[in-house]
Amino acid sequence: MIDTEDDNLIERYEAETGKKAIWRGNKTKAFLDWKRNREKSISKITSTQQKGGGKKVYTDDVIKDRMGQYGAVYFPSDIQETIDDILGNEIKKEVLHDFFKALKKYDEFTKQLKGAKLNPSLTVLLYGPPGTGKTSLTRGFAKEYSIPICVVETDRLVSPLLGDTIKKIRNVVELAEEIANDRGSFILFFDEIDAIGSERSNIHEVGEIKRAVISFLQVIDRVNYKGVPLAIFGATNHQHQLDSAIWRRFTFHFSFEFPDYRLRKRILESFLKKLENAKIGVDNSIYVNLNNEYETVRGIHMSLENKLGQTISEFDNNLLWNEVNKKNKEKGMLNLTYGYSGSDIERGTKVAVLKAINTERLTYELFYNSLMLVGGTAIHVERQDELSEARNLNQFRKSTMNDKRKKLTPPEI
Ligand SMILES: Nc1ncnc2c1ncn2[C@@H]1O[C@H](COP(=O)(O)OP(=O)(O)O)[C@@H](O)[C@H]1O
Numbered sequence: 335m336i337d338t339e340d341d342n343l344i345e346r347y348e349a350e351t352g353k354k355a356i357w358r359g360n361k362t363k364a365f366l367d368w369k370r371n372r373e374k375s376i377s378k379i380t381s382t383q384q385k386g387g388g389k390k391v392y393t394d395d396v397i398k399d400r401m402g403q404y405g406a407v408y409f410p411s412d413i414q415e416t417i418d419d420i421l422g423n424e425i426k427k428e429v430l431h432d433f434f435k436a437l438k439k440y441d442e443f444t445k446q447l448k449g450a451k452l453n454p455s456l457t458v459l460l461y462g463p464p465g466t467g468k469t470s471l472t473r474g475f476a477k478e479y480s481i482p483i484c485v486v487e488t489d490r491l492v493s494p495l496l497g498d499t500i501k502k503i504r505n506v507v508e509l510a511e512e513i514a515n516d517r518g519s520f521i522l523f524f525d526e527i528d529a530i531g532s533e534r535s536n537i538h539e540v541g542e543i544k545r546a547v548i549s550f551l552q553v554i555d556r557v558n559y560k561g562v563p564l565a566i567f568g569a570t571n572h573q574h575q576l577d578s579a580i581w582r583r584f585t586f587h588f589s590f591e592f593p594d595y596r597l598r599k600r601i602l603e604s605f606l607k608k609l610e611n612a613k614i615g616v617d618n619s620i621y622v623n624l625n626n627e628y629e630t631v632r633g634i635h636m637s638l639e640n641k642l643g644q645t646i647s648e649f650d651n652n653l654l655w656n657e658v659n660k661k662n663k664e665k666g667m668l669n670l671t672y673g674y675s676g677s678d679i680e681r682g683t684k685v686a687v688l689k690a691i692n693t694e695r696l697t698y699e700l701f702y703n704s705l706m707l708v709g710g711t712a713i714h715v716e717r718q719d720e721l722s723e724a725r726n727l728n729q730f731r732k733s734t735m736n737d738k739r740k741k742l743t744p745p746e747i
């Protein structure tokens with residue numbers, strides 16, 4: 335008989351080793367050995383924790399040292415940005431406040447949920463183009479709620495050897511669990527999470543991708559089931575390539591978008607204010623131009639919506655900007671920064687500052703040219719999509735030409 339207690343372990347063993355745990359109705363010796371070793375290493379961890387006599391095992395230094403091999407560790411006092419630095423995204427912020435309050439009062443929260451037979455699952459997936467605030471906003475929340483965070487570069491976990499990948503995934507989560515239990519809460523942030531289980535990953539064989547994904551999902555499930563005050567975040571710029579099983583495992587999904595012209599105006603102004611706070615002179619003409627352009631665009635936007643009888647977004651088929659350009663020869667900063675991310679605007683500001691150091695003043699022209707120089711991300715994202723489409727098409731052509739028998743198989747998962 336196979337007891338249910340072992341079910342999880344069996345799945346895990348098979349995903350990790352690629353071997354069967356059950357042979358002719360019995361557990362294999364290799365499986366039992368593996369299980370025994372695992373129990374030994376767990377009891378070692380617990381006994382070291384107990385030896386501390388209630389003292390924290392995971393001091394800041396220990397966390398930096400051990401977690402640091404997987405990514406960048408930030409303690410609240412290291413974090414520069416605040417929630418308010420990332421403008422817009424109001425609804426996400428509201429939900430995230432609830433989320434972090436639950437994490438802080440984890441025991442209470444779990445008791446309530448257990449009563450309702452729901453497993454607490456503090457997992458969030460953030461997706462959308464690069465530079466739209468996914469990492470910064472999470473770090474801002476970590477600071478606000480005073481919780482340490484590790485930002486894992488997920489592709490560093492992925493190795494050409496499947497066993498290594500699975501081991502690293504498990505180790506990083508287990509370590510985060512121990513830290514969370516010891517310190518009361520912890521955030522594990524998997525950046526570029528699509529590196530696990532997408533066609534983009536380093537693992538080439540479909541079966542191996544699948545096993546890496548399964549192992550990742552099992553690790554997350556276990557955390558959710560055990561009720562550890564650990565928040566797991568995943569972020570990706572390639573949401574279309576992300577395995578749907580990973581997608582489903584996250585409780586919250588937040589989409590980040592390129593800022594629209596209203597938000598771009600606020601972001602531009604906030605960076606200008608930061609320069610002023612750093613005692614860099616900013617010509618008033620910049621604000622005047624920005625306001626004028628904003629009023630013009632808003633006017634055209636409203637009359638366009640009236641005419642069409644529906645709301646339109648700036649990003650719908652260029653309707654708005656075609657209309658604006660018909661009426662205005664000069665291209666303003668809001669027009670220029672169409673398809674810029676917040677991070678592009680930040681880069682443009684930095685370039686402008688370097689120039690302003692020589693002239694001692696930031697003029698409209700200088701700011702405009704610097705923004706133009708850095709360019710917007712949207713164009714790269716579009717190009718990348720086109721390129722990868724072209725590449726796939728080429729590969730397809732080649733493979734059908736060279737080897738008609740070899741079929742292109744899509745990933746199974
Ligand atoms: N909505 C925004 N408001 C203000 N600044 C932003 C915004 N989005 C991005 N930025 C700027 O871009 C920087 C980089 O963003 P980041 O969090 O690294 O993006 P992502 O993780 O989505 O790639 C932020 O630190 C911030 O300065």
Ligand SMILES: [Mg+2]
Pocket residue numbers: 465468469470525569
């Ligand atoms: Mg990021």
